[in-house]
Amino acid sequence: MYSITTFQELMKGLPRAAFDQAVARHNAAKYTKHFKPWNHMTAMVYAQASGAPSLRALETGFNAHASHHYHL
Numbered sequence: 001m002y003s004i005t006t007f008q009e010l011m012k013g014l015p016r017a018a019f020d021q022a023v024a025r026h027n028a029a030k031y032t033k034h035f036k037p038w039n040h041m042t043a044m045v046y047a048q049a050s051g052a053p054s055l056r057a058l059e060t061g062f063n064a065h066a067s068h069h070y071h072l
Contacts, residue, residue: 005065010049011042 016038023029023037043058052058 007046007049
């Protein structure tokens with residue numbers, strides 16, 4: 001059964017269209033190839049919310065919930 005996670009509720013408050021407009025306005029995605037600005041924003045919000053002290057802790061925490069990745 002599908003249920004909305006707390007992280008998804010948090011991300012609902014971030015307007016994707018406004019974020020994309022800001023990225024376009026500042027040409028922030030000029031040199032990106034694979035790790036897009038929205039993915040970077042999602043990772044940074046997750047790091048702040050989870051209190052991850054390092055990239056390794058962020059990766060471990062994020063991959064612990066692999067079944068929820070498709071919702072992002």
